[in-house]
Amino acid sequence: MKIAFLGDSLTYAGRWEDFYPDHEISNHGIPGEKSNEILMRLPEVLDENPDQIFLMMGINDLGDGIEPRAIINNFSKLIAQVKNETTGKLVMQSLLPVNFEMYASNVFDSLKIRDINSLLKTMSIQENVTFVDLYPSFSTYSYDLIKAYTYDGLHLNDAGYRLWRNCLQSNKMI
Numbered sequence: 001m002k003i004a005f006l007g008d009s010l011t012y013a014g015r016w017e018d019f020y021p022d023h024e025i026s027n028h029g030i031p032g033e034k035s036n037e038i039l040m041r042l043p044e045v046l047d048e049n050p051d052q053i054f055l056m057m058g059i060n061d062l063g064d065g066i067e068p069r070a071i072i073n074n075f076s077k078l079i080a081q082v083k084n085e086t087t088g089k090l091v092m093q094s095l096l097p098v099n100f101e102m103y104a105s106n107v108f109d110s111l112k113i114r115d116i117n118s119l120l121k122t123m124s125i126q127e128n129v130t131f132v133d134l135y136p137s138f139s140t141y142s143y144d145l146i147k148a149y150t151y152d153g154l155h156l157n158d159a160g161y162r163l164w165r166n167c168l169q170s171n172k173m174i
Contacts, residue, residue, distance in 0.1 A: 001027070003174065004050040004088075005044070008033045009155060020174055025048065034061045035151050042078060046086050053082065056093040056117055056166070059154075068116045075120060079127050088104050091173055092124055094135045096156075099145040103153025106143065110143040111162045131145035134167050 002024045003013045011029030022084050025042030028045050030037075035057045055078065058071045075092065082090045094117040098108045124131035138145055138160070142171060145153060156164065168174050 001052065002048065002050045004028055004048060004053045006038060006045055006053055007053045008038070008060050008090075009130060010059070011054075011056055013155065014161050014164065023174070032060060033057070034066065035065060035071050035078075039074050039081075042081055043085075046082070046088075048089045049086065052089045052091060052095060053171075054091045056095070058095050059098075059113070060109075062095075062112055062116075063105070063108070065107060068112055068119065071116055072119045072123065075123060076127075079123070079129055083127075089130065091130045091132060092120055094131070094133045097139040097143055097145040099147060099150055099153035101116050101144065101153065102114075102147065102150065108154075114143065130173070132168065132171050132173060134164060136172060137163055137167050141152050 004026045005014060005016050008029060008170060009031035012027065012031050013031065015080065016027055017025045026048055028041065036055045040151045060156065061071045062106050079090060082088065095113045097110060117133065121133065138149055140146055149156055149163055151157045
């Protein structure tokens with residue numbers, strides 16, 4: 001099975017080939033990219049004709065002050081393009097929480113992250129697209145990224161990536 005991972009630095013740093021050695025994996029994560037840039041790169045991913053596309057995007061948009069509705073609009077465009085141009089299955093993944101104690105920031109907002117995830121879940125139902133909500137597995141009760149899964153409060157460490165892999169496997173995505 002050909003699987004493409006599409007996203008930003010969180011996707012980029014995943015050792016997907018190691019996690020799924022029985023599959024043909026392509027990692028299309030680029031650090032720092034926002035949803036509009038990921039959308040512009042979608043044709044190169046679709047040219048590979050993957051059976052599945054695992055998508056995570058939006059956290060860098062929030063970091064740049066882009067409003068959730070604009071982010072959701074880019075998700076909508078990406079869904080339409082995937083549906084129109086391939087038979088591959090799109091799997092949308094929720095945004096992950098941020099640990100604000102470790103990653104001091106006044107631009108990230110856990111409420112906006114949760115709002116986007118809620119909108120993505122609704123959109124996935126309306127568009128008949130698979131949605132995997134990773135957020136609860138990574139979040140404390142106060143909506144912070146669990147320290148054991150991060151090295152800087154935003155990006156994941158090895159334990160975080162193993163949890164991500166386990167979430168995808170337990171949801172029978174791969």
